Amino acid sequence: xxxxxxxxxxxxxxxxxxxxxxxxxxxxxxxxxxxxxxxxxxxxxxxxxxxxxxxxxxxxxxxxxxxxxxxxxxxxxxxxxxxxxxxxxxxxxxxxxxxxxxxxxxxxxxxxxxxxxxxxxxxxxxxxxxxxxxxxxxxxxxxxxxxxxxxxxxxxxxxxxxxxxxxxxxxxxxxxxxxxxxxxxxxxxxxxxxxxxxxxxxxxxxxxxxxxxxxxxxxxxxxxxxxxxxxxxxxxxxxxxxxxxxxxxxxxxxxxxxxxxxxxxxxxxxxxxxxxxxxxxxxxxxxxxxxxxxxxxxxxxxxxxxxxxxxxxxxxxxxxxxxxxxxxxxxxxxxxxxxxxxxxxxxxxxxxxxxxxxxxxxxxxxxxxxxxxxxxxxxxxxxxxxxxxxxxxxxxxxxxxxxxxxxxxxxxxxxxxxxxxxxxxxxxxxxxxxxxxxxxxxxxxxxxxxxxxxxxxxxxxxxxxxxxx
RNA sequence: GGUGGGUUGGCGGAGAGGUUACGCACCGGAUUGCAAAUCCGUGAAGACCGGUUCGAUUCCGGUACCCACCUCCA
Numbered sequence: 217x218x219x220x221x222x223x224x225x226x227x228x229x230x231x232x233x234x235x236x237x238x239x240x241x242x243x244x245x246x247x248x249x250x251x252x253x254x255x256x257x258x259x260x261x262x263x264x265x266x267x268x269x270x271x272x273x274x275x276x277x278x279x280x281x282x283x284x285x286x287x288x289x290x291x292x293x294x295x296x297x298x299x300x301x302x303x304x305x306x307x308x309x310x311x312x313x314x315x316x317x318x319x320x321x322x323x324x325x326x327x328x329x330x331x332x333x334x335x336x337x338x339x340x341x342x343x344x345x346x347x348x349x350x351x352x353x354x355x356x357x358x359x360x361x362x363x364x365x366x367x368x369x370x371x372x373x374x375x376x377x378x379x380x381x382x383x384x385x386x387x388x389x390x391x392x393x394x395x396x397x398x399x400x401x402x403x404x405x406x407x408x409x410x411x412x413x414x415x416x417x418x419x420x421x422x423x424x425x426x427x428x429x430x431x432x433x434x435x436x437x438x439x440x441x442x443x444x445x446x447x448x449x450x451x452x453x454x455x456x457x458x459x460x461x462x463x464x465x466x467x468x469x470x471x472x473x474x475x476x477x478x479x480x481x482x483x484x485x486x487x488x489x490x491x492x493x494x495x496x497x498x499x500x501x502x503x504x505x506x507x508x509x510x511x512x513x514x515x516x517x518x519x520x521x522x523x524x525x526x527x528x529x530x531x532x533x534x535x536x537x538x539x540x541x542x543x544x545x546x547x548x549x550x551x552x553x554x555x556x557x558x559x560x561x562x563x564x565x566x567x568x569x570x571x572x573x574x575x576x577x578x579x580x581x582x583x584x585x586x587x588x589x590x591x592x593x594x595x596x597x598x599x600x601x602x603x604x605x606x607x608x609x610x611x612x613x614x615x616x617x618x619x620x621x622x623x624x625x626x627x628x629x630x631x632x633x634x635x636x637x638x639x640x641x642x643x644x645x646x647x648x649x650x651x652x653x654x655x656x657x658x659x660x661x662x663x664x665x666x667x668x669x670x671x672x673x674x675x676x677x678x679x680x681x682x683x684x685x
Numbered sequence: 686g687g688u689g690g691g692u693u694g695g696c697g698g699a700g701a702g703g704u705u706a707c708g709c710a711c712c713g714g715a716u717u718g719c720a721a722a723u724c725c726g727u728g729a730a731g732a733c734c735g736g737u738u739c740g741a742u743u744c745c746g747g748u749a750c751c752c753a754c755c756u757c758c759a
Contacts, residue, residue: 228689246759254759261759293757384754390687391755433757455759456689462758487690488753495752525698525708531691531752538697541709569699578699581707588707639718646720657722664722 218275220571222451223529225459225483226383230573233482235450239280241272242445244480246437246454246462247285247340250321251293253505254328256519256534257489257496261455263520264486264528264574266334266603268451271570274562274601284444285337286437287325289318289344290430295419314420318342328506331516332523333603341440343431347422349439350431353473354411354424362472365426366402368414374407377468383483384460409465411435434465442470447477453484486528492535515612517604518542524576524602543669549587549595549605550613551666558597566598576602615667622680623654627663648679 220233235241245265248258265283272281298313306313326336343350354370357363362376374380374388381387388407410432415421421428441449447470454463463483470479488495491502509519521542526532563586569578579602586595599605615623626645633642649656653671657664 225689248759249757257759259759291757385688386755387687457754457758460688460755486759488759490752527699529690530698533697535697537709541697545708572700575699578707581699584707634718637718643719650721655722658717658720659723660716 218567218571220271220275221573222482222484223573224481225485231482233450235276236448236481238276241276241281241451242449243269243272243281243283243451243453244437244441244445244449245283245285245337245452246458247287248325249288249291249293250318250325251291251297252321253507254325255496255503255505256491256509257455259329259332259334259506259519260489260523260528260532261453261486262329262334263332263523264484265453267524267570267574267576268484269335270601270603271567271574274567275571282339282445283335283337284339284341284441286440287318287322287340287342288433288436289314289322289342290420290436291433294318299418310418311420324507328510331510332506332520333516333606333609335603339444341444343436343440346436346440346443347431349443350435351412351422351424353435353439353442353469354431356473357411357469360472362468363411364404366404368427368429369402369410370412370426371403371408372411372465372468373404374409374468375405377472379471380407380468381464383464383467386460386464409434409461411469434462435469437462437466438469438473441466441480442474447474447479449480451482451484452480453486456485456487459483459485487531490531490533493533496534514539515543515546515609517546517606517609517612521546521580521604524604525580527577528574540669545584546604547613547666547668549583549599550610551664552587552590553592553596553599553605556592556596558600559591559593560597562598562601563591563594566601570601613667615671616673619673619676622676623649623665626676626679627656627665631663645679648675648682652676652679 221230222233223230243265245261248254262285265285269281269283294314294317297317298310301313301317302308302310308316330336354363357372358365358370361373363370363372365371381391388405392406412424412426412429412431412435414427414429419430421430441452452463452466467479470477490496491504494500494502496503506519510516518539522534522538523532525538525542563582565582565585566579569575569582572578579598583595583598583602583604586598596605626649630642630645633639633645646656649665651672652675653668654676655666655668657666
């Protein structure tokens with residue numbers, strides 16, 4: 217069996233991956249807060265974990281992997297959006313407005329991630345479905361002396377957990393010295409964080425031993441991972457920005473609630489996304505969602521390819537140039553594998569690259585080499601390993617039947633003109649193809665065509681009409 | 686101020702203590718009515734300063750610059 221190696225944030229090393237139970241490899245990815253469309257940065261951990269899950273299933277078997285990704289549907293941003301709709305005159309109750317907002321956002325999220333070829337996780341728990349478990353875990357943490365109640369809040373006592381800060385390499389004292397922590401008067405220590413907080417009447421809330429309230433952000437992942445994967449599982453991940461405080465706090469909660477379990481063995485964090493060399497932000501005007509790109513005609517497969525062409529632990533720069541290059545490569549490859557059945561297994565070079573800390577860029581290089589050798593079957597099987605060249609994701613690269621028929625007619629006319637040595641006429645058709653976004657290649661076995669990025673069906677029709685004159 | 690990451694050829698982007706990464710672009714050749722595509726081939730690199738070593742772009746130390754996190758954030 218091949219050996220997978222992964223860089224573990226906890227150990228700061230690339231370690232051989234050894235599952236707790238090879239028959240049930242368990243992963244948890246921190247999912248989105250469902251208050252708005254997913255932006256491009258949200259897609260990165262999804263694609264990294266998608267690749268990881270595909271690799272784990274390849275190595276350990278399709279049924280031997282359990283992949284959990286949550287939806288955070290308790291959040292002040294969701295509440296704010298619901299309140300905005302209420303103020304705007306909605307007749308629905310606040311609870312109904314919140315449900316409406318989260319439902320539609322989850323629908324968008326599924327549609328957008330599906331478009332990128334990301335497999336759905338085995339479980340997609342919502343925070344609101346696990347309030348009971350969160351309350352129970354909070355109660356347990358108080359009983360074990362790791363949390364305390366103060367003014368309707370329940371706070372985690374960071375000083376009760378000596379390991380606090382280990383994941384992110386910080387010490388509580390250093391962080392306090394940084395003087396950027398919010399000091400609430402009822403906290404024993406400025407770094408203590410909220411497990412439960414009171415809700416006013418205009419906010420969603422649940423009954424608890426500490427009154428009507430709602431959970432803090434971090435407790436949901438501790439409660440849901442324990443419920444679905446158990447207190448000890450294999451891999452936990454997300455963006456590097458979650459390393460602190462979110463994952464640090466999850467570790468504190470889970471390890472204190474289940475002292476012997478160990479929580480997640482491997483912590484996997486992806487670096488952040490940039491756009492044209494700059495941080496993606498609303499203020500810089502370079503902020504966009506996955507849907508924005510899809511609507512602009514950038515195929516999901518192209519987004520996926522660009523994302524995978526940079527190693528997950530490096531900052532990834534989204535540029536128009538990369539998208540154009542990716543599109544050209546995918547068109548060429550799709551042409552190469554058209555009508556070919558995939559080989560029985562992916563190329564060893566591709567598996568080796570992926571096993572080496574998910575070296576997707578190295579795997580893509582190996583795909584290039586397969587393509588250069590003309591090994592279409594190997595290319596197809598190996599690309600499938602990366603979720604590329606999938607049969608159901610190629611419609612963007614294909615012409616409709618009508619366009620195909622028109623192109624065939626024009627190709628026949630050009631051939632006729634060339635036979636008659638009427639090169640002016642033949643070249644006019646060729647130029648027309650180029651203008652319409654149809655790429656024609658004259659090969660030894662006759663002309664082959666494909667669609668270029670700017671394909672224009674109108675221009676093609678006009679070309680057919682012009683030929684009649 | 687604290688923590689972590691980065692700096693590779695024209696551009697993108699990997700691995701490896703010594704042997705071509707790979708892709709795009711460029712250049713030369715084959716091919717073509719001329720092209721495009723394709724094929725063959727050439728060239729081009731590792732921020733800076735030290736150290737270890739027979740040998741470092743790869744390991745170690747320092748400097749500079751960049752980025753992220755430390756506050757909701759993937």
